Amino acid sequence: MRVTTFRMFIALAAVAAVVSIAGATATGTTAIKERHEAMEDIGQAMKALAAIAKKEAPFDAGVVKASAETIANLLEKAADLFPDGSDKGDVETWAKAEIWTDRENFNKDLQSAHAAAVEMQSVTDEAAFGAALGAVGNGCKTCHDKYRRPKQ
Amino acid sequence: MAFAAVLLAAVFLFFGLTTARPSGRVVPTHTPDLANGETLFHAGGCIGCHKPSSGTGDPGLPTGGASFPTPIGTFYPGNLTPDLDTGIGRWTAPQFLEAMTEGVSPDGRHYFPAFPYTSYRNMWVEDLLDLHAYLMSLPPARSSQRDPDVAMIGLARRTMGLWKRLAFRVQGFRLDPDRSAAWNRGAYLVQAPGHCGECHTPRNAIMIAADARRLAGGPHPGGEGEVPNLRDLLGRGRYKDVSDLTLALQFGETFGYDKLSSGGMAEVQMNLARLPETDLRAISEYLLSLR
Numbered sequence: 338m339r340v341t342t343f344r345m346f347i348a349l350a351a352v353a354a355v356v357s358i359a360g361a362t363a364t365g366t367t368a369i370k371e372r373h374e375a376m377e378d379i380g381q382a383m384k385a386l387a388a389i390a391k392k393e394a395p396f397d398a399g400v401v402k403a404s405a406e407t408i409a410n411l412l413e414k415a416a417d418l419f420p421d422g423s424d425k426g427d428v429e430t431w432a433k434a435e436i437w438t439d440r441e442n443f444n445k446d447l448q449s450a451h452a453a454a455v456e457m458q459s460v461t462d463e464a465a466f467g468a469a470l471g472a473v474g475n476g477c478k479t480c481h482d483k484y485r486r487p488k489q
Numbered sequence: 490m491a492f493a494a495v496l497l498a499a500v501f502l503f504f505g506l507t508t509a510r511p512s513g514r515v516v517p518t519h520t521p522d523l524a525n526g527e528t529l530f531h532a533g534g535c536i537g538c539h540k541p542s543s544g545t546g547d548p549g550l551p552t553g554g555a556s557f558p559t560p561i562g563t564f565y566p567g568n569l570t571p572d573l574d575t576g577i578g579r580w581t582a583p584q585f586l587e588a589m590t591e592g593v594s595p596d597g598r599h600y601f602p603a604f605p606y607t608s609y610r611n612m613w614v615e616d617l618l619d620l621h622a623y624l625m626s627l628p629p630a631r632s633s634q635r636d637p638d639v640a641m642i643g644l645a646r647r648t649m650g651l652w653k654r655l656a657f658r659v660q661g662f663r664l665d666p667d668r669s670a671a672w673n674r675g676a677y678l679v680q681a682p683g684h685c686g687e688c689h690t691p692r693n694a695i696m697i698a699a700d701a702r703r704l705a706g707g708p709h710p711g712g713e714g715e716v717p718n719l720r721d722l723l724g725r726g727r728y729k730d731v732s733d734l735t736l737a738l739q740f741g742e743t744f745g746y747d748k749l750s751s752g753g754m755a756e757v758q759m760n761l762a763r764l765p766e767t768d769l770r771a772i773s774e775y776l777l778s779l780r
Contacts, residue, residue: 474743
């Protein structure tokens with residue numbers, strides 16, 4: 338009887354462990370997918386802005402404002418897209434460990450990128466656009482340089 | 490007895506092979522061009538490694554202080570401003586050339602190749618003199634200097650003498666007469682001051698660049714991730730043409746080129762952005778010609 342109870346305990350513990358590992362992976366996977374989507378959306382908005390900067394599209398204050406809003410909104414919630422335990426999952430992530438070991442600086446860098454995007458929402462003329470886009474771009478670069486693993 | 494003799498001979502041989510000797514290079518008479526020196530400073534991205542640690546000093550001055558992690562240890566690159574005590578203020582032009590081309594300090598010690606003299610030694614001597622003059626024109630700034638955190642540093646430093654004997658190729662950049670002037674300029678900027686191959690060319694087991702696979706990418710020296718392959722960028726659809734890659738080098742992720750901002754490349758790109766557009770076009774022409 339005693340042995341059976343013990344065996345049952347072991348089995349339950351094993352099941353619990355498997356469930357909790359699976360749970361952690363699921364959290365990671367969900368967060369990774371979510372942040373990849375957010376980054377894709379930011380990338381799309383950046384593309385619209387870059388087209389204006391490259392003179393492939395005419396300057397349009399409406400497009401600038403809408404794109405800047407998209408970027409600012411996504412960056413505002415970006416910190417939540419890197420919860421503890423989402424450094425790995427079932428899909429590949431290029432997020433570096435520093436995000437979780439140096440959370441304070443990571444959040445600070447995210448905030449400055451966010452501030453630059455907010456700033457760009459009030460750009461109404463082409464003269465101010467270049468500098469505003471440069472500031473947003475620097476925000477992207479600063480974080481990616483430090484916190485994203487380089488890939489082929 | 491015989492063993493002791495062999496050991497003694499080995500020690501003598503090691504010291505003989507690893508003692509830094511003056512190259513005996515003759516420094517030509519040259520009137521320095523500070524603007525060219527500044528271009529080379531940005532082409533080399535000197536500030537990238539020689540910057541002050543964050544939050545201290547002028548981030549635009551190469552005073553050193555920031556740490557530079559590598560597979561063999563953490564380095565604290567030196568002060569490149571002409572401060573007399575902590576910088577290069579007392580260095581002569583020949584001493585500067587010796588450091589840049591032989592990897593030897595004014596006091597006769599080997600530098601570790603984290604300081605990429607393996608590339609810089611291919612720079613034109615006039616360019617080196619211009620760079621020296623530019624650095625000497627910067628405001629002198631004091632900074633604290635620190636030895637690298639490398640295991641058995643004395644022995645490791647001497648071993649660099651052996652490493653150089655194996656790693657050094659014939660010095661200097663060789664122009665290719667069959668290519669355009671722009672292509673040659675681009676190749677020079679990439680291979681000599683730009684030292685792109687230090688990360689983008691894979692290394693063998695003893696950290697010597699594999700020339701046959703020049704710029705073919707490899708593991709990131711910081712230990713995480715992959716440094717992209719720069720060969721066949723056109724064929725692989727990475728860039729449309731010379732203008733496209735030039736824009737990427739000028740603006741990077743700001744213009745949506747997000748490949749240029751991981752693992753330190755954003756910083757490299759922002760330094761390159763300060764080069765004249767003709768130089769960036771030259772770099773692009775050379776890179777896109779690699780198959």
